[in-house]
Amino acid sequence: MSVRPASERLRSWEHLTEWPMAAAALLFLAAYAWEVLADLHGTRRLYAEVVMDVVWALFAVDYAARLYLAPERGRWFLHHLLDLAAVLLPVLRPLRLLRLIALVSVLHRGPGTALRGRITTYTAGSVLLLVLVSALAVLDTERKAPGASITTFEDACWWSLATVSTVGYGDLSPLTTTGRGIATVLMVAGVALIGVVTATLASWVVSLVTEENAEEEAATRAQVAALSAQVAALSAQVTALQEELVVSGRPPAPEPSRRS
Known part of the structure; x- marks a missing residue:
């Protein structure tokens, strides 16, 4: 066995x-x-x-x-x-739960597009999940701290969104060490999110330009091939006419003289 x-x-x-x-x-x-x-x-x-x-x-x-x-x-x-x-x-x-996102099939036009789709899905899913979990964690940590400004779930969600987007209005801020640690993770995640979104957008634009250039090149090659076929057909016709003239005993028409 x-x-x-x-x-x-x-x-x-x-x-x-x-x-x-x-x-x-x-x-x-x-x-x-x-x-x-x-x-x-x-x-x-x-x-x-x-x-x-x-x-x-x-x-x-x-x-x-x-x-x-x-x-x-x-x-x-x-x-x-x-x-x-x-x-x-x-x-x-x-x-x-992010492993569930890997099971979702998105944008199956090609390997590159599928990869960008997976990256986008991972990014969006992880950020949304991170915002939710961070809001719960900071609320659990902060609401009983003396002088805390984050005391409701709505405030926690607003703070989490403002922090992960790197905006940071400053109207709400954590006071505890754990809350500040959560804020640090959120800020790093926000910077990473901007980088991923920028790279994905740039890759998408480059792919569009590449596809457009490829279509133009394909059209040009098709036109050249068609012209080549036409020239070959005309050459075959001229050759056939010359052979007919030789067989019939008539000399081919002289080429027109070129004036200097």
Whole structure:
């Protein structure tokens, strides 16, 4: 009985756990949002914490299994630091939902366009998710701090959007160390977002120009080919007429003299 290579076993595991882990991430996000928005206490808070702990355990088992199945564990570890962060940092666990976005087929006109579509989808999905999770996290951190300005979910969403867009009106700002750490992540994500959007737009414009040039070149080549065919046909007709004149014994018509 043949043993499957480690890379194939890893792909099989990832394919098997893709949707269950995405559902677990959604469950974690729902429990976390319920705990923060409802400001749970007592038994209901305990229920939410148990749900998040179970989801965390699922992420830990999945990460350990994929690390074990990886053919080159050191290289796999370095290329999956975000997955490690999703296990170690609870607030990042919902980012596992981004794996769902990879399943969406968009813009299938060609490999380049499909790649730009995936990049756009990843960027939009990750930013929206980051804004939502950051709003929940900063609200959970700030609303009980003395002198806090972020005390409602609406304020938290407004602050999160203003921060990730690098606008930063200054009307709302975190006071705690954790809140400022969240703000730092949001600002870095905003700068990265601008870079991705700019690069994607530039790539789209270049592809349009390239396609237009390719169409013009194709039209020019078609015109040249048509003219070449016409010239070849005329040459064949002239040759045939000359042969007919030679066969009939009539000399071909003299070429008109060129005046100097």
